Amino acid sequence: MEIIDGKSLAASVRESLKSEVQKLKKKGITPNLAVILVGEDKASQIYVKNKSKACLEVGINYEEFFLTNDTTMEQLLALIDRLNEREDIHGILLQSPMPKHLNIDEAFERISPKKDVDGFNPVNVGKLCLNQEGFVSCTPAGIMKMFEKYNIDIEGKSAVVLGRSNIVGKPMSLCLLNKDATVTICHSKTQNLAEITRNADIIVVALGKAKFLTKDMVKEGAIIIDVGINRTENGLVGDVDFENVKEVASYITPVPGGVGPMTVAMLMSNVVKSAKNFIGG
Ligand code: NAP
Numbered sequence: 001m002e003i004i005d006g007k008s009l010a011a012s013v014r015e016s017l018k019s020e021v022q023k024l025k026k027k028g029i030t031p032n033l034a035v036i037l038v039g040e041d042k043a044s045q046i047y048v049k050n051k052s053k054a055c056l057e058v059g060i061n062y063e064e065f066f067l068t069n070d071t072t073m074e075q076l077l078a079l080i081d082r083l084n085e086r087e088d089i090h091g092i093l094l095q096s097p098m099p100k101h102l103n104i105d106e107a108f109e110r111i112s113p114k115k116d117v118d119g120f121n122p123v124n125v126g127k128l129c130l131n132q133e134g135f136v137s138c139t140p141a142g143i144m145k146m147f148e149k150y151n152i153d154i155e156g157k158s159a160v161v162l163g164r165s166n167i168v169g170k171p172m173s174l175c176l177l178n179k180d181a182t183v184t185i186c187h188s189k190t191q192n193l194a195e196i197t198r199n200a201d202i203i204v205v206a207l208g209k210a211k212f213l214t215k216d217m218v219k220e221g222a223i224i225i226d227v228g229i230n231r232t233e234n235g236l237v238g239d240v241d242f243e244n245v246k247e248v249a250s251y252i253t254p255v256p257g258g259v260g261p262m263t264v265a266m267l268m269s270n271v272v273k274s275a276k277n278f279i280g281g
Helices: 006-026 042-058 073-085 104-110 122-129 138-149 169-178 193-198 259-278
Strands: 032-038 061-067 091-094 158-162 182-186 202-205 223-226 230-232 235-237
Touching (some): 006 042, 006 138, 006 259, 042 061, 073 091, 091 259, 138 169, 138 259
Parallel strands (some): 158 182
Antiparallel strands (some): 230 235
């Protein structure tokens, strides 16, 4: 069994991005990310802080736009329009969740697909669906990078994705399909879920349910990717019962130190990619 070390993998991605950013700066362009945070969600504030730290570390510029809870849809869209127009901004990130009165789908749709470094705009989602080049949602992109770096072959494998959210489950399934896995997507209405997971070569768990995936649901030698982040009395835990599942898995990601750091690294990577696109490669 091997533990996939997302933390050190992310550090090596950031290291190679640093030199790419230096090259871009010599060409007179500094990658610049705009982050919009609406409201006072505590977890979002931590995520945004982590992202800003990571940006600065690789030399990416970072601009924060903190909007109050009572921000209207018109005000939010007007800000997105202004950021879309600014030539010195290469990426726009809208942190979720947003206050309930705002329509997040409409906001994502308004972000220019060229600056959509989170890959949530329908144009980029469509491109992923068609297996075309575009921005891919950072968490699935980070997981695909893990497979690549650990030489994990996906072709022909039976992959099960637990969760069908627009930001993780669905794009994850498409990424795996695009690499020729046979993909099954499970959700809250799925029947006989354990029977499905027991036949899987690869299981990606993105539910938000602490220690949901247990040893008896996993076949010997399966590859286990844990996306879940659950704050419990015993600290941060994933969606996988790590201590027991690791006894049967061939590869497994820990929480923390697995998928999370890779998600942030892929965001940086998408901002650099966007800056390069702006100068034509
Ligand atoms: P989400 O939008 O809440 O979606 C959860 C999914 O799980 C839904 O599709 C839901 O099914 C399904 N589900 C819930 N209970 C289930 C059950 N008992 N059996 C089967 N399926 C069930 O969550 P998300 O945004 O994808 O996030 C999932 C987890 O990943 C969270 O813990 C989140 O914090 C974490 N996360 C981590 C990262 C990272 O970088 N590590 C990034 C993003 C998210 P229905 O569709 O039927 O409701």
